[in-house]
Amino acid sequence: MHSSSPADAPVVREPLHAPVAHLVRGGVVEGIHYGSVVVLGADGHVQLQLGDIEAAFYPRSAVKPLQAVAMLRAGLPLDGELLALAAASHSGEERHLAGTRRILELAGLTEDRLRNVPDMPYGAAVRDAWIREGRTASRLAQNCSGKHAAMLWTARLRGWSLADYLDPAHPLQQAIRETVEDLTGQRVARVTVDGCGAPLFSISLHGLARALARIASAAPGTHEARVADAMREHAEMVSGAGRDVAALMDAVPGLLTKDGFEGVQVAALPDGRAVAVKIADGANRARIPVAAAALARAGVDPELLTEFAGEPLLGGGEPVGCVRVARALDPVPLAACV
Template sequence: MHPAPLAATTRGYPATGYAVENIHYGSVAVVDAGGRLLYASGDPDFMTFTRSALKPFQALPFVLDDGPARFGLTRDELALLCASHSGEDKHVAGVRAILDKIGVDESHLACGCAVPLFYDFTGQPVPPDARFTPVHHNCSGKHSGFLAWCRLHGAPLDNYVAPEHPLQRAVRATLADCVQMDEAQLPTGLDGCSAPNFAMPLARLAHLYARLAQGANDPRLGAAMGDLFDAMTARPDLVSGTERTDLHWMGAGGGDWVAKIGADAVQAIGIRSAGIGIAIKVADGNVRALHPAVYSVLDQLGLLNAERRSLLERYRNPAIKNARGSVAGDIHAVFTLQSA
């Protein structure tokens, strides 16, 4: 099987109409909590680097070892361990609180330094005198959780992102067990924050989120999955940030949906009430095609009532505008889910 057309962009004039300019291919998998494929488009087994959609499961070894309780981490701080945050004041303060509780400082963070995502998503200018440190990086919450695992187990803090470090071996082993694959079947790559990332068939990622959405009802990892689901859905603003898609998806879900985006156009969503997980990958990594595809999946699955449609309308077929703000076309989904 191969990726299929997921979204098209158009270009033209209102008076004469719009023609298709680009087609973005990709794949969709919708899976139930037992791992059964329900619906698909393209290749549901497309081998996909999970990127930041993996974050709740990178925190899982720490949660399984009762780390949050051992260090007195709050539910909000657990949400930050799963976050691709925007570097807003509340995010930075939360990460610093975690580092303080585990007895390290931000010089130990190996994620690098980046301008906060807040400016990209709100359009606000970066202050000319702004100075940023690793806590502003969108992955600093995840890395604080990595360091917490090291402190919990007396593991070296140096080079904790190396694939051979005990922490990363624990993450890989836990993930392989969760998706019921041999570790050697999970391709490993270097993520943007310098931590190892893993690829898996798209349907396996969807299954992870179907299980995460069931929280404490997961038959194998109940309490840990429950803690992660509760933290993420209680504070989607900490998992993401102002004007971010995961904030909007989870907000529309009203505590029933858990969502996490990954770089290069990966999106995973778990729907508790429906007992399903959804995973989407745009093959060329173009994120502008991702959001209309997510909206379309939710719509085709009958998950959008009038209120949710209103909250998420911006993603249905967003306009493409030029530098003057004139509408040049749009982006819209072009696929129909097929029953497995």
């Protein structure tokens, strides 16, 4: 069932972040990552919160599962790996490029209709290979190309204009906004432009967790369940080989998760438990350790999460410290700190 009346938009303010992780080198706290974390129980109630989970923020690419649900609601006939690609921040591997071409082909369109920004592949190994081969940036290689191809096909199916499909006033983007508000249970606070050129809607961290919980726990056959199933079953289409998003979904049975630039991670389980993380300084090194600790607080077996406790800090090539999650979130650390 869709919510009939989303709550008011979150307040736009300077977020009241709290310490969520410490850089510990040789037993001394060398740096502190601030951020916010929310853990929801299966009943949707907040089980733990750190920082400011109600302030307006931009979820960046963590909103892609919601955008994919919106496109299915609008009639997009995708499933499986191509639906996973529509919700992806992909690495630019050949399978990702081939999948995006396939979506465009199904829509009767070509790559030149894409309006995302040209870029090199996001995956480090793939990008390095492109550079060695003398290949240049392209819209197809940019990590959001699957989403943009799906947006174009959705617009074409509905008879909407294609050239301006990224305009926030376009019927496609209005439909996506409506779904974001429905799934989060709150109105959008602000609209801006994401790095790829698509409209980006400001919600709260709490709202993002609620939304992914609804998607992960949806009844079989619903649009939400189709997105969740596709992402879980094709985790490397959502991200890429060696990426932490795919590794997390492989490690934790039933887990649905998505990352976003500037230190965002959201994850949810089939029973509705969910976590969402925002690292204030956007640091990748804190994002996954904090998310793993939040999942442990949500009841995920810590043994499944040990590989996500963070990379050691090195001194002279040897481990001399770690990123240690704040005690308020992780009273029993997933991994020991040197």
